[in-house]
Amino acid sequence: MAEVEVRDLTKTFGRVTAVRGMSFTAPAGKVTGFLGPNGSGKTTTLRIALGLVREDAGTALIGGVPYHRLARPRRTVGAMLEATGFHPGRRARDHLRVIADASGVPGRRVDEVLAQVDLTSAARRRVREFSLGMRQRLGLATALLGDPGVLLLDEPANGLDPAGIAWLRGLLRRQADEGRTVIVASHVLSEVAQTADHVVIVSAGQVRFAGPLDEIGSTNNALESAFLKLTAAAG
Amino acid sequence: MLPLIRSEFRKLGTVRSPWLLLAAGPLLVVAGVTGLVQSGGNVHDPSVQSKALAHVALAALFTLIFGIFAVAGEYRHGTITDTFLSTPARGRVVTAKLAVYALAGAVAGLVSGVVAVVVTAAWWSAKGGSFSFAAAGSWRTLAGGVAVNVAFAAIGVGVGALLRNLAVAIAAALAWIALVEGIAGQLAGTGLARWLPFSASEALGRADMTGTAGFLPQWGGGLVLAGYAIAFAAAAMVTTLRRDVT
Numbered sequence: 001m002a003e004v005e006v007r008d009l010t011k012t013f014g015r016v017t018a019v020r021g022m023s024f025t026a027p028a029g030k031v032t033g034f035l036g037p038n039g040s041g042k043t044t045t046l047r048i049a050l051g052l053v054r055e056d057a058g059t060a061l062i063g064g065v066p067y068h069r070l071a072r073p074r075r076t077v078g079a080m081l082e083a084t085g086f087h088p089g090r091r092a093r094d095h096l097r098v099i100a101d102a103s104g105v106p107g108r109r110v111d112e113v114l115a116q117v118d119l120t121s122a123a124r125r126r127v128r129e130f131s132l133g134m135r136q137r138l139g140l141a142t143a144l145l146g147d148p149g150v151l152l153l154d155e156p157a158n159g160l161d162p163a164g165i166a167w168l169r170g171l172l173r174r175q176a177d178e179g180r181t182v183i184v185a186s187h188v189l190s191e192v193a194q195t196a197d198h199v200v201i202v203s204a205g206q207v208r209f210a211g212p213l214d215e216i217g218s219t220n221n222a223l224e225s226a227f228l229k230l231t232a233a234a235g
Numbered sequence: 236m237l238p239l240i241r242s243e244f245r246k247l248g249t250v251r252s253p254w255l256l257l258a259a260g261p262l263l264v265v266a267g268v269t270g271l272v273q274s275g276g277n278v279h280d281p282s283v284q285s286k287a288l289a290h291v292a293l294a295a296l297f298t299l300i301f302g303i304f305a306v307a308g309e310y311r312h313g314t315i316t317d318t319f320l321s322t323p324a325r326g327r328v329v330t331a332k333l334a335v336y337a338l339a340g341a342v343a344g345l346v347s348g349v350v351a352v353v354v355t356a357a358w359w360s361a362k363g364g365s366f367s368f369a370a371a372g373s374w375r376t377l378a379g380g381v382a383v384n385v386a387f388a389a390i391g392v393g394v395g396a397l398l399r400n401l402a403v404a405i406a407a408a409l410a411w412i413a414l415v416e417g418i419a420g421q422l423a424g425t426g427l428a429r430w431l432p433f434s435a436s437e438a439l440g441r442a443d444m445t446g447t448a449g450f451l452p453q454w455g456g457g458l459v460l461a462g463y464a465i466a467f468a469a470a471a472m473v474t475t476l477r478r479d480v481t
Contacts, residue, residue, distance in 0.1 A: 013479075013481075044481075047479075047480070047481065050320060051319070051320075051323045052316060052319060052320075052479065052480040052481075053479040053480065053481060054477070054479060067323055068323040068324070070323070073320065073321070073322075073323055074320065074321055077320075079320055081316055085312045085313020085314050085316070086312065086313075086314065087246075087250055087312045087314055088312070089250040089251055089252065090249050090250050091249065094245065094249035095249075097245055097249075098242050098245045098246050098249065099242075099317055099321055101238055101239075101241045101242035101245055102238055102239055102241075102242035102318070102321040102322055103238075103321040103322075104238055142317060
């Protein structure tokens with residue numbers, strides 16, 4: 001499976017430098033928690049890695065290749081981004097079929113991922129009837145559609161109820177145990193403390209810590225105090 | 236390219252709004268032809284028959300808006316992210332949309348054309364006139380009208396991809412047709428005004444305009460509209476589509 005490698009990445013939007021020389025590697029077979037305060041450059045980094053935003057300098061590679069050069073991007077990388085939308089009038093199953101068509105994913109995967117995220121009974125409902133939690137599940141189903149070796153998820157627990165969060169944790173664990181690379185961007189530390197093997201803590205567009213969670217201590221308190229210290233130091 | 240085209244057809248087939256929009260075209264033709272007769276159009280005058288059939292080209296207003304939805308509608312709902320994740324080569328996405336929307340525009344234009352013939356023939360017979368396909372280039376008017384529907388759908392795809400904001404793109408397109416082109420034409424003079432897109436669509440969509448002062452020949456109107464479609468799509472590909480999707 002492919003690792004995700006970010007090297008010296010820099011991106012400026014107008015007068016705001018969102019990402020400033022960011023470097024880290026997310027290894028295969030691990031859940032990497034990508035942590036940072038709001039506006040610390042997490043989402044921008046993920047969007048650059050996915051070819052949606054063009055970097056000013058540096059590289060973001062998936063298994064050594066930039067996203068736009070991947071032969072079959074959906075089968076290599078599955079992504080769920082916060083701003084990703086659904087057409088409110090389209091049925092959940094049709095949303096997935098549109099993407100399966102475009103990315104050469106066999107049609108049977110649509111029903112498989114719907115079952116995987118527990119949306120089978122809602123498959124023929126229009127997305128406008130969905131709760132936030134159901135939309136998150138549909139976003140996850142979209143990410144899983146191509147059975148990718150790399151998952152990039154931005155705040156995947158948003159809108160999920162406690163049972164849904166526990167379910168998500170199990171799902172991410174299984175994905176990593178199968179050898180996949182899983183990156184979860186979040187600012188909910190307790191969630192990451194329970195799921196991640198590896199953490200990358202960023203603030204003001206720079207990496208403050210990257211390494212195994214054990215080096216910080218995997219209790220929620222230890223992670224929180226390390227996070228606050230590391231991100232405060234950045235000013 | 237075939238998987239992308241299939242995906243674009245499925246996008247269209249799985250929501251209702253595009254069909255409501257396209258259905259408005261034939262309705263406009265029915266209302267337009269009826270209005271022409273009711274307001275005293277002479278059914279014995281071949282040029283009036285041509286004017287009735289030329290409503291097919293006016294119905295292209297709706298294929299224009301339909302085309303704008305292709306890309307700008309995806310930005311509106313945020314589905315553009317998933318579209319570009321599936322196909323990072325954005326130019327291919329726009330190319331597939333151009334093909335699919337032009338084809339849908341052709342079908343909409345054909346439906347409008349059939350409706351125009353049926354409604355015009357019905358009114359002509361009701362008012363004691365005789366409808367004839369031989370009159371004043373009727374076939375060429377109908378064919379040109381369908382072509383305008385195709386061209387406007389393609390131009391809409393380009394405009395929507397260039398502007399990305401759905402409301403702004405629709406407002407700009409409607410303002411151009413209702414207001415701006417008329418003023419721009421007056422400033423430029425008739426020699427240049429006939430090269431403007433709406434004026435070119437009138438030349439293409441009504442065969443008996445050929446030879447009229449201030450209008451291109453029908454084939455010229457077709458070439459000019461195709462040029463606009465290519466220009467907008469090309470402008471979108473070299474500018475907007477390279478911009479960040481945030």
